Amino acid sequence: MPAKSPYDAVILGAGILGLATADALTSAGLRVAIIARDLPEDLDSAAFASPWAGANWSSFASNEKERRRDTITFAKFAEFAETNPSLARRTPFCYIWHTDAGYSNPWYKNVVYNFRPLAKSEVPKAYKEGVQFESFTVNPPRILAYLAGRLRDAGVPIVRRRVASIDEAFSAFGEVSLVVNATGLGARGLLGVEDPLVHPVRGQTVLARAPGVQTCYGVRDSNLPPGEAVYIIPRPGSDGCVILGGTNLKDDYSTLPRKETAERILQNAYKVCPALAGPHGTSWKDIEIVAHNVGLRPSREGGLRLEIEEREIKHDYLLPAAAASTPRKVAVLHCYGIGPAGYQASFGVAQEAKELVTGYLSKAQAAKL
Structure with missing residues (x-):
C-alpha cells in the first residue's frame, strides 16, 4: 500500500489551466505536485495546445461566470504588463x-x-x-515558463509521466485524496473520465x-x-x-x-x-x-467542465498494483474543455478552482473531526 503523500493535491496536466491552478493552490498554502505527459518547456509538441495559442485578451464570454473569469484574468495581465512586459x-x-x-x-x-x-x-x-x-x-511560451519557474521555486515538482487512468494519479506521489484533472483533450481518452463531449x-x-x-x-x-x-x-x-x-x-x-x-x-x-x-x-x-x-x-460541447466529482478508487486489474490497493473515497476537480479561451480566462478559472478545492478539503477535514 502506498504511503500517505506529503502533498495535498496532484495536478494532472501542465498546460495553462494546470499551471495557473497549481499556482493558485500553492499561493493558498496547499502542497501540490504536477504530473504531465507534456511539460511547460515542450514548446514544439504538436499534442500540447498551450504553446500554440495566439494569444490575447478578447473575451467572448456568454454568461456571468465566464465574464468573472475573464475579468479576473484581465486584471492579472494588467499586473504583468506593469511588472513583466515580456509576458x-x-x-x-x-x-x-x-x-x-x-x-x-x-x-x-x-x-x-x-x-x-x-x-x-x-x-x-x-x-x-x-x-x-x-x-x-x-506571450504563451513565456507565461508557461514564468508559471513553471514560480512553481519550481516554491518546491512544486513538475514530473513527466503518462497515466492511463485518473485513478493512477492518486498514488503518483503517495496517496492523495484530491486530483485536479487538467488534461485538456486527454480527458476524452483518460480511463475514469472518457468524456465524449471533448x-x-x-x-x-x-x-x-x-x-x-x-x-x-x-x-x-x-x-x-x-x-x-x-x-x-x-x-x-x-x-x-x-x-x-x-x-x-x-x-x-x-x-x-x-x-x-x-x-x-x-x-x-x-x-x-x-x-x-x-x-x-x-x-x-x-x-x-x-x-x-x-x-x-x-x-468541449457545453464549454469548460469545472466541478468536483467524488469517487471511490476500487481494485481494478487495469491499474498498476500501487494504485489498486484498498478502496478509498477521493475527489477529482475537473478543469478542462476551455477551448480557445484558455489564456484569457486562465487566472479566473484558477481562482474558481482554488475556491472549489479549498472548500472541499475544508469540508473533508471537518468530517474527520
Missing part, C-alpha cells in the same frame, strides 16, 4: 467587419481601455466599420516578423466562411513577431500545416494590414515568415 503588453486593438456580429457593443467595453467606434477614415479599406480599444496581448478545434497560424506592426487586428464579420478566422496579434517579448491566423476547425486532428491555408492567412492579413510586408514590401509574399504553427484547441 503581457497593453496593446491597441482594431476590430473590423462588413456585417456586425455584436462587436460594436460588447459586454467588455467598460473593462478594456478607451473603447470607441472607428471613424470611417480609420477603417482598413477592405472593410466598412469597426471599433478600437486597448487590451492585452500575451473534441479538438484545429487552429493554424503563421508566425511572422513585423516589428512595425504594434496593433492587434481582428475581422469580426458575421459573414466569414465557417471555420475561418482573420487576426493579427503582436507578441510581446518576441523580437517583433506577430501571429497571423487562422482556422477554427472542429474535429480536425491534423497537426500538419496546410499550404493553401497558410496562403489564405497571409493574403487576408495583408489586406487588413499591408505594413506586415515591411517598409519596402508590395504584397503578401513579402511578409517575413518565421514559422507555420498548428495547435488543437481542447474544446
Whole structure:
C-alpha cells in the first residue's frame, strides 16, 4: 500500500489551466505536485495546445461566470504588463467587419481601455466599420515558463509521466485524496473520465516578423466562411513577431500545416494590414515568415467542465498494483474543455478552482473531526 503523500493535491496536466491552478493552490498554502505527459518547456509538441495559442485578451464570454473569469484574468495581465512586459503588453486593438456580429457593443467595453467606434477614415479599406480599444496581448511560451519557474521555486515538482487512468494519479506521489484533472483533450481518452463531449478545434497560424506592426487586428464579420478566422496579434517579448491566423476547425486532428491555408492567412492579413510586408514590401509574399504553427484547441460541447466529482478508487486489474490497493473515497476537480479561451480566462478559472478545492478539503477535514 502506498504511503500517505506529503502533498495535498496532484495536478494532472501542465498546460495553462494546470499551471495557473497549481499556482493558485500553492499561493493558498496547499502542497501540490504536477504530473504531465507534456511539460511547460515542450514548446514544439504538436499534442500540447498551450504553446500554440495566439494569444490575447478578447473575451467572448456568454454568461456571468465566464465574464468573472475573464475579468479576473484581465486584471492579472494588467499586473504583468506593469511588472513583466515580456509576458503581457497593453496593446491597441482594431476590430473590423462588413456585417456586425455584436462587436460594436460588447459586454467588455467598460473593462478594456478607451473603447470607441472607428471613424470611417480609420477603417482598413477592405472593410466598412469597426471599433478600437486597448487590451492585452500575451506571450504563451513565456507565461508557461514564468508559471513553471514560480512553481519550481516554491518546491512544486513538475514530473513527466503518462497515466492511463485518473485513478493512477492518486498514488503518483503517495496517496492523495484530491486530483485536479487538467488534461485538456486527454480527458476524452483518460480511463475514469472518457468524456465524449471533448473534441479538438484545429487552429493554424503563421508566425511572422513585423516589428512595425504594434496593433492587434481582428475581422469580426458575421459573414466569414465557417471555420475561418482573420487576426493579427503582436507578441510581446518576441523580437517583433506577430501571429497571423487562422482556422477554427472542429474535429480536425491534423497537426500538419496546410499550404493553401497558410496562403489564405497571409493574403487576408495583408489586406487588413499591408505594413506586415515591411517598409519596402508590395504584397503578401513579402511578409517575413518565421514559422507555420498548428495547435488543437481542447474544446468541449457545453464549454469548460469545472466541478468536483467524488469517487471511490476500487481494485481494478487495469491499474498498476500501487494504485489498486484498498478502496478509498477521493475527489477529482475537473478543469478542462476551455477551448480557445484558455489564456484569457486562465487566472479566473484558477481562482474558481482554488475556491472549489479549498472548500472541499475544508469540508473533508471537518468530517474527520
